[in-house]
Amino acid sequence: xxxxxxxxxxxxxxxxxxxxxxxxxxxxxxxxxxxxxxxxxxxxxxxxxxxxxxxxxxxxxxxxxxxxxxxxxxxxxxxxxxxxxxxxxxxxxxxxxxxxxxxxxxxxxxxxxxxxxxxxxxxxxxxxxxxxxxxxxxxxxxxxxxxxxxxxxxxxxxxxxxxxxxxxxxxxxxxxxxxxxxxxxxxxxxxxxxxxxxxxxxxxxxxxxxxxxxxxxxxxxxxxxxxxxxxxxxxxxxxxxxxxxxxxxxxxxxxxxxxxxxxxxxxxxxxxxxxxxxxxxxxxxxxxxxxxxxxxxxxxxxxxxxxxxxxxxxxxxxxxxxxxxxxxxxxxxxx
Numbered sequence: 001x002x003x004x005x006x007x008x009x010x011x012x013x014x015x016x017x018x019x020x021x022x023x024x025x026x027x028x029x030x031x032x033x034x035x036x037x038x039x040x041x042x043x044x045x046x047x048x049x050x051x052x053x054x055x056x057x058x059x060x061x062x063x064x065x066x067x068x069x070x071x072x073x074x075x076x077x078x079x080x081x082x083x084x085x086x087x088x089x090x091x092x093x094x095x096x097x098x099x100x101x102x103x104x105x106x107x108x109x110x111x112x113x114x115x116x117x118x119x120x121x122x123x124x125x126x127x128x129x130x131x132x133x134x135x136x137x138x139x140x141x142x143x144x145x146x147x148x149x150x151x152x153x154x155x156x157x158x159x160x161x162x163x164x165x166x167x168x169x170x171x172x173x174x175x176x177x178x179x180x181x182x183x184x185x186x187x188x189x190x191x192x193x194x195x196x197x198x199x200x201x202x203x204x205x206x207x208x209x210x211x212x213x214x215x216x217x218x219x220x221x222x223x224x225x226x227x228x229x230x231x232x233x234x235x236x237x238x239x240x241x242x243x244x245x246x247x248x249x250x251x252x253x254x255x256x257x258x259x260x261x262x263x264x265x266x267x268x269x270x271x272x273x274x275x276x277x278x279x280x281x282x283x284x285x286x287x288x289x290x291x292x293x294x295x296x297x298x299x300x301x302x303x304x305x306x307x308x309x310x311x312x313x314x315x316x317x318x319x320x321x322x323x324x325x326x327x328x329x330x331x332x333x334x335x
Contacts, residue, residue: 001286002296005039007240007263008129008166008191010102012039015257015297016281019194019244020045020106020133021267023275027094033270034099036278039263041101042131045108046088046122051115085118089125096126104129104168109155110136116158119167129166129191132159137199145176152181153188160189168192168242172199173225182233192240193233194265195226217268222246227259234260234305250284257285260302 105122223246243256247266
């Protein structure tokens with residue numbers, strides 16, 4: 001059975017990719033993921049704030065000595081100090097040498113800046129590609145949707161100018177015209193799109209009268225949104241498509257491939273069950289393919305994508321109306 005695939009122009013042994021998470025914060029963690037059978041590993045993210053802080057430190061040292069910038073260091077969480085830019089690059093370099101699968105560097109950014117040069121440092125340390133995790137929730141009512149889109153394109157352009165390795169953009173689904181944004185990123189040189197980033201949505205503790213910002217692992221239902229857009233984008237843009245969010249077991253891996261994903265990324269499933277669970281996900285994929293008579297990932301990918309030439313708006317509207325009709329006719333039992 002042939003599970004080989006291509007992502008960002010890279011040859012992968014299979015379409016399962018370990019996405020950025022605490023599991024890839026150490027060389028041993030990356031090695032455990034590779035040993036479990038993933039096709040590639042995305043390193044944990046290096047944050048724009050960390051890069052800006054290091055630049056501020058360097059500038060401060062040059063200008064007036066260490067004391068002059070001590071106060072500015074307090075705005076970023078202390079927990080990040082253990083994994084600053086220098087340490088990140090060291091782990092990346094050693095991890096890339098330790099495993100045979102591609103190791104992808106990750107930068108989490110929300111605004112353009114001089115930090116983009118760190119992408120070149122990642123490349124120099126052995127990163128096979130760069131993933132741009134663009135995390136920006138525009139809460140300012142004076143920022144227009146077009147401004148948000150241009151910011152994404154600007155970040156991509158700066159990083160593409162700094163590196164020669166492929167660059168993927170991990171973006172959110174919250175655009176007024178997601179397909180157009182995907183097309184514009186594709187035309188601007190994105191080698192791949194990772195769909196989608198999940199914004200951390202805070203809760204409220206009504207007893208403590210406080211906001212609870214905690215993160216939660218994804219659930220199977222979270223796969224529905226990226227499934228929708230991957231099926232719509234397959235064959236309509238040249239960039240690779242990576243699916244992320246909602247992978248619970250091999251069922252979601254199969255669904256994403258049928259929709260048209262080139263690779264399926266997961267962090268939540270591996271955090272829940274450990275890196276070795278990657279082997280279970282791949283075994284489940286193989287078992288399904290065997291049962292259906294498929295011998296290659298190419299036989300599966302995109303089988304249920306929206307056919308090229310379809311009126312996409314009419315297609316989605318039809319599905320929406322059909323779903324409502326089914327819901328209206330369903331028997332939900334006594335109220």
